[in-house]
Amino acid sequence: MRIVLLGAPGSGKGTQAYRLQKDMGLPQISTGDLLREAVAEGSNLGLQAKTQMDSGTLVSDDVVLGIIENRISATDTAAGYVLDGFPRNLVQAKNLDALLMRLDQKLDATILMDVDFELLIKRLTGRRTCSKTGKLLNIYFSPKEELDACLKAGGELRQRADDNEDTIRNRLLVYERETQPLIKHYDNRGILQVVDAKGGMDEVYIGVRGALNLVLS
Ligand code: AMP
Numbered sequence: 001m002r003i004v005l006l007g008a009p010g011s012g013k014g015t016q017a018y019r020l021q022k023d024m025g026l027p028q029i030s031t032g033d034l035l036r037e038a039v040a041e042g043s044n045l046g047l048q049a050k051t052q053m054d055s056g057t058l059v060s061d062d063v064v065l066g067i068i069e070n071r072i073s074a075t076d077t078a079a080g081y082v083l084d085g086f087p088r089n090l091v092q093a094k095n096l097d098a099l100l101m102r103l104d105q106k107l108d109a110t111i112l113m114d115v116d117f118e119l120l121i122k123r124l125t126g127r128r129t130c131s132k133t134g135k136l137l138n139i140y141f142s143p144k145e146e147l148d149a150c151l152k153a154g155g156e157l158r159q160r161a162d163d164n165e166d167t168i169r170n171r172l173l174v175y176e177r178e179t180q181p182l183i184k185h186y187d188n189r190g191i192l193q194v195v196d197a198k199g200g201m202d203e204v205y206i207g208v209r210g211a212l213n214l215v216l217s
Contacts, residue, residue, distance in 0.1 A: 001026060001080040002105060003212070004087070006182060007113030007197065008175045009168070010123040015136070015201050016113070016208050017084035029071050030084040031064050056162055056170030058178060061091050069099060080108075089178040093185050109215045110186040111208060113197035117172070124168045128157035191215075 003026070005013040017028040035053060038046035045067075049059040058064075068086055071077065087093040100106060115123075126140040128147075132155025137147055139157070150157060162171065186192040193211035197204045 001108045004083045004110040009171045010120040011113035011115045011197050013084045017082040020082050027081045029081050031086040056167035110192050112194045115197045131156040131158050
């Protein structure tokens with residue numbers, strides 16, 4: 001099964017893609033994660049991407065399309081995958097359509113993770129990762145015991161470099177301007193499912209699974 005997870009930054013695409021990977025064995029393909037890896041390695045590609053990522057704008061389509069083509073052509077994705085954070089604009093969506101046609105693959109579903117703006121801001125500004133355990137936490141929503149447990153274990157609550165207020169504002173503007181038009185693109189093709197993504201991750205996951213069962217049935 002080939003799935004696109006569509007939604008604003010902070011809508012929970014990464015969390016849900018990870019769960020689908022764990023339960024359904026569908027590799028999660030996150031362009032954000034792949035770009036962050038390239039930045040951490042200091043590769044050429046990472047150097048090209050870093051400035052745009054730090055400011056919350058989109059990395060060039062050529063770079064991202066190259067990454068996706070490589071990843072989608074790998075053997076572990078032959079049975080399907082979950083695209084998380086790609087496509088992000090119409091050029092990418094049309095290139096994905098062409099690439100899939102070339103590979104004789106088709107998208108089964110696009111899931112729009114629907115969350116209101118206020119909640120997105122809190123999710124993004126509050127998002128932290130425990131440096132010791134890698135656990136994803138939020139200073140507004142995680143139980144105090146979980147936040148304290150990280151500190152007690154000798155970890156720090158780290159914020160992603162692009163989760164500061166200026167960059168977040170930019171990322172949300174870019175989403176509105178560039179990515180939202182994709183909702184119509186996929187709705188016109190009859191493969192868009194909208195999932196209410198404002199609840200906790202277990203509740204949202206029930207919605208995601210429900211949407212996929214609809215596609216399968
Ligand atoms: P994410 O982790 O999906 O929020 O992505 C973090 C950053 O990586 C974005 O703000 C962009 O700068 C860049 N990025 C991720 N995916 C894409 C994409 N499909 N196209 C262009 N830039 C991307």
